[in-house]
Amino acid sequence: MKHLLSTVDLAADQVIGIMALADRMAEVGLRSVPKVPALRGRTVASVFFEDSTRTRVSFETAAKRLSADTLTFNASTSSVNKGESLRDTIETLSATGVDLFVVRHRSAGAPSQVARWTASSVVNAGDGAHQHPTQALLDAYTISRALGTNGRLDGLRIAIVGDIRHSRVANSNLDLLGRLGAEVVCVAPPTLLPTDRGDRSVAVNGDLDDVIDEVDVLYMLRVQRERMASPRLPAGSEYARRFGLTPDRAARLKSSALVMHPGPMNRGTEIQVDPGRLAQSRVLDQVRNGVAIRMAVLFTLLCGEDMSEQVLGGES
Ligand code: NCD
Numbered sequence: 001m002k003h004l005l006s007t008v009d010l011a012a013d014q015v016i017g018i019m020a021l022a023d024r025m026a027e028v029g030l031r032s033v034p035k036v037p038a039l040r041g042r043t044v045a046s047v048f049f050e051d052s053t054r055t056r057v058s059f060e061t062a063a064k065r066l067s068a069d070t071l072t073f074n075a076s077t078s079s080v081n082k083g084e085s086l087r088d089t090i091e092t093l094s095a096t097g098v099d100l101f102v103v104r105h106r107s108a109g110a111p112s113q114v115a116r117w118t119a120s121s122v123v124n125a126g127d128g129a130h131q132h133p134t135q136a137l138l139d140a141y142t143i144s145r146a147l148g149t150n151g152r153l154d155g156l157r158i159a160i161v162g163d164i165r166h167s168r169v170a171n172s173n174l175d176l177l178g179r180l181g182a183e184v185v186c187v188a189p190p191t192l193l194p195t196d197r198g199d200r201s202v203a204v205n206g207d208l209d210d211v212i213d214e215v216d217v218l219y220m221l222r223v224q225r226e227r228m229a230s231p232r233l234p235a236g237s238e239y240a241r242r243f244g245l246t247p248d249r250a251a252r253l254k255s256s257a258l259v260m261h262p263g264p265m266n267r268g269t270e271i272q273v274d275p276g277r278l279a280q281s282r283v284l285d286q287v288r289n290g291v292a293i294r295m296a297v298l299f300t301l302l303c304g305e306d307m308s309e310q311v312l313g314g315e316s
Contacts, residue, residue, distance in 0.1 A: 170186075
């Protein structure tokens with residue numbers, strides 16, 4: 001495996017392998033010196049053409065815990081502002097000796113394009129409304145860890161709620177969670193459902209109250225207004241009333257249910273309870289597990305799937 005561009009490229013047993021490796025990485029994160037020399041001498045470049053808090057920090061933390069050198073390229077303060085193209089940017093960075101690019105871009109397909117312009121590995125950290133594979137991996141991993149299911153999600157009822165149409169997170173999760181055995185239902189107003197569902201048959205329900213007391217996982221999405229050419233929503237307050245996690249709905253969740261959100265959250269819109277006070281919230285576990293999953297992905301792409309005890313055993 002050289003690149004990670006889409007969840008579709010991953011077979012289910014590879015996903016389970018990455019999750020098993022993430023368990024080892026999570027354990028590294030608990031050491032007094034949370035670092036191993038696995039990627040010493042290798043350079044990981046984060047190339048972000050779109051805003052990001054957790055994804056960027058998570059990849060950079062993951063790379064540092066594996067002792068890689070890290071390089072951060074910020075489009076808004078770069079020669080992109082002088083008209084430099086994506087291709088020239090990538091070729092320039094490649095020439096400085098980058099082993100792996102972590103790429104976020106507003107255009108779907110940009111990371112695949114980057115993979116054609118460089119001999120280095122490429123990880124898609126979110127491209128337009130298309131894919132965000134490491135987010136889906138960390139979400140599946142969070143569910144599996146919380147429920148102790150060893151990677152498989154058979155029979156779990158998962159509702160993905162909100163702006164599915166513009167969400168690369170939903171797109172990756174619909175593919176991955178479904179292939180791991182979960183029964184996924186999309187809950188959204190018709191204008192926020194995807195127009196093209198490929199060959200997937202996806203269950204749809206327009207009423208959150210129909211599913212709220214049954215779900216094992218409630219996965220809330222942000223309304224991504226920046227990706228809407230024209231408004232596709234009822235008024236904000238109407239959306240919040242129909243599709244938000246209100247205190248009433250939170251009270252109807254099973255006590256064993258998990259509430260998840262990829263962040264950033266719009267409090268008062270899709271989330272009207274304080275996740276910090278909601279026993280079922282797994283939002284910060286998602287962030288924590290994201291570092292372990294990204295360590296596992298970087299390790300797999302740069303060192304091969306064959307995990308060496310020696311590499312993970314030592315402290316740097
Ligand atoms: C998401 C993204 O950027 O795709 N956030 C993330 O990576 N954790 C979701 C979003 O922007 O709503």
